[in-house]
Amino acid sequence: MIDVILNTIVSGILIGGFYAACAIGLSISFGMLRIPNIAHPGFIIAGGFLTYYFNKTFGLDPLLAGLLIIPIFFAFGFLLYRGYNRFFESKRDEREGQMSALVLFFGVLMIIEALLSVTFGVDFRTVTTPWSSIVLHFGSVGICLRMAVPFLCSVLMVCILYLYFSKTYLGLVIQAVAQDSMAATLIGSDPRFAKSIAFGISFSTAAYAGTLFVCLVPVEPSLGMQFLGRVFSIAILGGLGSPLGTAVAGLIVGITESLTTAYIGSSWTLAVSFILLLIIIAVKPTGLFRR
């Protein structure tokens, strides 16, 4: 009995870490930049497909392939923000800007899906590595590397982002711009540059989350649209703009889903997760870690 509980909780922790990796970029773009980038899950899937491409074409380990695509996504995010700022954000007040962003990124999400379908087809794609099927046993607890490696990568990603935003000069500037863009300008920072960097980082996390995704389960082009609700809910639950909060929210959702599946029934998994989300949001509307 204890064995089953332990294994179930471990599964929840592992999948929760992966959820955090998926949601953390959205937390940055929505929480810090106030850009509701609903195309974020689409970029995650795009990251998964590019990883698949590098793995199949050049035989690269997916984790290495993921590192290679990060600069591409960073540059794309950086430039996309410049374009967004030039044509949308700077011409509208915040509320209008968010409305524009919803429309813009909804379109981007569908363009990504169409491009992936045309380029890679609509079959499910995944990568299998020599470590994918290895299961490590710690007493009665079995941990499959297919789950554990994405979890560890997610933890690393959260730690790096946490340190970056709290300890580096540029990270602190981004936080300052997120809090009060005008005041940040007065002390000599360039909000547009800071936001471009933050958006690039957000896209980079999407790229690597995609890498982890394609290591975990098969992906197909439309998964981004279908994954939208879960990614948003975890980002909101954790408190927008908080890497640590997103990680905790991911773990809560992962463990809840896992325990629900094991002890209530897998058909209740989503319902229980969203009930939990509603309760936490009702008690703390800003999410777990948002000040």
Added chain:
Amino acid sequence: MSMKRFGLMLIILVVVASFSMAGGKAEGQEGSDTEPIRIGASLALTGNLGSAGKSILLAWQICLEDWNAKGGVLGRPVELVYYDDHSNASEVPGLYTKLITVDKVDFIQSPYGTPAITAAMPIAMEHGMVYPGNAALAANKEFNYKYYFSFWPLGPRQVEGIADLFFEAAMSSGEKNLTVAILSEDNEYGARVSEGALESVKKYGLKVVYNDRYPPSPATVDFTPVVRAVQNTGADLFFVGSFPQGTISIIKACKEVGYKPKLFGGAMTGVAYAANLTELGPLLNGVCACCYYVPEPTIQFGNVEDFLETYQSRAAVEGVDPLGYYNPPWAYSSMDTLLKAIEATGSLDQTVVGDYILANGWDSVVGKGAWDPAGSGEIAESRGFLVQWRGIESNDLSEFMVPGKQVIIAPEEYQSGPMLWPSPLFED
């Protein structure tokens, strides 16, 4: 924000959404010297069922090309009008209403899969259209529509058919007091699979120790908790009704948690697609699933091999499932039977064509046969069989194109080898 700007954004949103809704391609919209006969359908060309939808589309296109090369039907060319339903059954009724009332197609073909086919059934009935079905599990059970013709090889016992094959094979082991776990995807297909499995289990006097459904992809990312819950029951037989992503993930999860039931599989869709076969490779060893074509010597259905040769040469170029073992032969037959009926009756009248198909049965690359006399719209005799994979040593596609690796273990008439019991799951 001014009303004008808000209105502009709303228009952009609607336009973008419209592209999404009708993202497919409508062929044959333009007229020609001789008015074409137009066949309309929606298909899952994107989304989680896109692989199946695209392979069906290719089969239909090959069929239409064959007919047009012979001079068409009733001396007129035949054209296809189709839309992408994004594997989303809720989009299907709207698309079929558009096909019938706006595009004014002459005939329709069903979309792919139980949820979508069921969703379009009321539209077909309302307009009295002949409705050839492409891969649904007992879609006509509640409707009893006279002109629904299911081109799916399970026969009248649709709901119990796959489960019967699976549990019959388990019973043939001679082992007593076997316990059963049933797990299926939480959609129309999964519901019917579960229902059928429960009926079948009752018939064979087996004991169910687990019965649940999981939320459809991508809501369930990690299947290890659910598989561990099944493992905890100690079920001897693990019967699964899953869509492709679930199929792959459940097989991997079983391997990872070390769960080796004596028989595992059943109604796992997607195992016939090349992408999934090559993804799973040796992990398929010992798994049993219902299939409709494998290159085994006991399978002699019509001209399937000839069709597959054409299909495979085209599929490689068009980036569609390169094997075509699952839907394509039946999809070709579905279109071919409809066109033969139009040609034979010399009529475009739905009732005349429908009555002809009802009376004359089906006759195409998958062979020929009659319809269920009880009026279910299913073929009279089942053509499904249970395959047990064995001896798969790599993830290369060629492993699945030779006899002896996908051995038919039930029913007896198609059996190409003995069942390995207990299943040597995941063994190289």
